[in-house]
Amino acid sequence: MSEQMRLMRSKELPKELRDRIVARHRSGQGYKRISAALKVPKSTVASIILKWKKFGTTRTLPRPGRLAKLSNRGRRALVREVKKNPKITVAELQRCSKEMGESSTKSPITAALHQSGLYGRVARRKPLLSARHMKACIEFAKKHMKDSQTMRNKILWSDETKIELFGVNSKRYVWRKPGTAHHLPNTIPTVKHGGGSIMLWGCFSAAGTGRLVAIEGKMNAAKYRDILEENLFQSAQDLRLGRRFTFQQDNDPKHTAKITKEWLRNNSVTVLDWPSQSPDLNPIEHLWRDLKMAVHQRSPSNLTELERIPKSRCEKLVASFPRRLMAVLAPKGASTQY
Known part of the structure; x- marks a missing residue:
């Protein structure tokens, strides 16, 4: 192919040349002869003649172009x-x-x-906060901002959570061949009547994890009191917190029930005055996330198979508490990144 033809393939032909192609076509010359005489690729000759037949012109037609931009x-x-x-x-x-x-x-x-730096993302789920909730969080953050690390290390953090042992509520993808969907390696085991999940009560401090208790049946204030009776002081002893530790719990109705308060008072347990609707402040939420990730990776069938969180991870979570307090103050008590 000549240099002229290569250039013609890469850019539009002059209108004068297009007119000559159409004129030769009208005089009865074929595509091959026109191509050879004018040194234009035969495909280009055919395209120009087809366009002339369809639109009656050899002029460049307007193109759609790019979408209009916003001003x-x-x-x-x-x-x-x-x-x-x-x-x-x-x-x-x-x-x-x-x-x-x-x-x-x-x-x-x-x-x-x-x-402008704005992107569509899935909205995070956060507790509904009233002005009263935000005010309480700000007051709590200001009050405990200057606590020493020694004081924070004496806190026993606690909470309840639900864990899906068999990944009932999560999707998993597998690589498989057609017709093997029901082969055992390509399936996720499930249990009837909700047996695939377990409700847990747990606690931890900077020294490590305390007791992890499986909750049988429906949780109520009496059952919560029994859990504390059997596990609170034993966890504090295992973690070497001594008798003068501070117990943290949220404001769940079971935690603030009369029989719970009486048990805590009768046993001289110092309870951290906790603001409502403030899971962002509790480092145990990250411990639960670690535990659930470990469960989903191993798919255990009973409590004894659950991973234990390393002490170093517990230390880091407790050390993050000052940053959590600062994060609450920055948006004036609103939800944070934690």
Whole structure:
């Protein structure tokens, strides 16, 4: 192929040359002869003649081009809408853009928001906080910000959680051949009547994890008191906290019930005054996450197979408490990244 033909393939032909191709075609010359005479690829000759037959012209026709961009004014308006309502949908933004006389297609809108550092993400689930809850969190953070690390190391953190032993509520993907969906390695075991999950009560300190108790049946204040009776002081002893430790629990009704308060008072247990709706402050939430990840990796069938969290991890979680307090103060008591 000649250099001229290579150039013709890479860029559009001049209109004068296109007109000559059509003129020769009208005079009865074939594609091959025109190609050889004008040194234009035969495919290009055919394309130009086809276009002339269809549209009656050899001029360059207008092309769709790129999607229209939003103006700076339109972009700023959409950013204001998103900041006012982060949960606004793309369809609603399209309507807003259309009302302003701007492009209302999805791509320019999302591109404009990305340019402003805004991206669509799944909303995190956080406790519903009232003004009273946020005020209590701020007061709690200010009160304990200056506590010494020694004092924090004497706290026994506690909570309950539900763990799916067989991954009932989670999706798992497997590599398999067609027709092998029911082969044992390609399935996830399940148990009837909710047997695939277990409710646990646990506690830990900077020294490590305490007792981990499986809760049988429905949890109530009496059962919670019995759990404390059988496990609280033994956990403190195992972790060498001594008698002068501080017990942390949230404000679940079972924890604040009369019989629970009486037991704690009769046994001279110092309880950390905990603000409501504040799981962000409790480092045990991260311990539960570690435990659930270990469970899902191993799929244990009973409590004795559960992984034990290393002491170093417990130390780091307790050491994070000051940062959690600062994180609460920054948004004035609102939810944090923890």
